[in-house]
Amino acid sequence: QKEVEQNSGPLSVPEGAIASLNCTYSDRGSQSFFWYRQYSGKSPELIMFIYSNGDKEDGRFTAQLNKASQYVSLLIRDSQPSDSATYLCAVRYGGSQGNLIFGKGTKLSVKP
Amino acid sequence: GAVVSQHPSWVICKSGTSVKIECRSLDFQATTMFWYRQFPKQSLMLMATSNEGSKATYEQGVEKDKFLINHASLTLSTLTVTSAHPEDSSFYICSARGPITDTQYFGPGTRLTVL
Numbered sequence: 001q002k003e004v005e006q007n008s009g010p011l012s013v014p015e016g017a018i019a020s021l022n023c024t025y026s027d028r029g030s031q032s033f034f035w036y037r038q039y040s041g042k043s044p045e046l047i048m049f050i051y052s053n054g055d056k057e058d059g060r061f062t063a064q065l066n067k068a069s070q071y072v073s074l075l076i077r078d079s080q081p082s083d084s085a086t087y088l089c090a091v092r093y094g095g096s097q098g099n100l101i102f103g104k105g106t107k108l109s110v111k112p
Numbered sequence: 113g114a115v116v117s118q119h120p121s122w123v124i125c126k127s128g129t130s131v132k133i134e135c136r137s138l139d140f141q142a143t144t145m146f147w148y149r150q151f152p153k154q155s156l157m158l159m160a161t162s163n164e165g166s167k168a169t170y171e172q173g174v175e176k177d178k179f180l181i182n183h184a185s186l187t188l189s190t191l192t193v194t195s196a197h198p199e200d201s202s203f204y205i206c207s208a209r210g211p212i213t214d215t216q217y218f219g220p221g222t223r224l225t226v227l
Contacts (some may be wrong), residue, residue, distance in 0.1 A: 032214050043205045043221040044156070088156070092214055099146070100216055104155040 006103035019076040023089030032092035118219035135206030141186035142208035
């Protein structure tokens, strides 16, 4: 059973704080990992992808991957109220042309 | 780059009618397109995967005769909801993937309301 697990939240952080979103996956063979953001009533938009162990930074976002622990996370620095959304973790199974398996998402609320 | 459009963005129809939703990749060739459905406050549910020029692969529990998918070109896929009923009311979202990338890009979604 291919699974991607996320805490549904809501995760509430004050404006300016670091928001930490976590995701675990079941298949050790997975090679590609994605974070999407979905605002209420809108479709998901890609934030970042990561393939290698370690950290990958893009602006205020940092993705962290630990394949040994089957764990991927997303850090949002200097959180803004506009970051309030549901964050979806997605893992590709079955090689480069395999399908994405999505977690159920973590709802983030950034309080002014 | 990597823009995916959907049309229409919303549609209201009477029960028993059919509705067609178009998904286009605007600046890349999408060898694979995906159709998802999302009910309010629920997670994305993959309905089917389609590769250009071949029949779609439907997920378990999705009726292929009710949800007709056509992926006739590298930039266009269509989803037709046949004989729609109120329980088909949902947010339908397509996504597309190019031939040399494993990144999926989503369209803006189509909100279907069946009266």
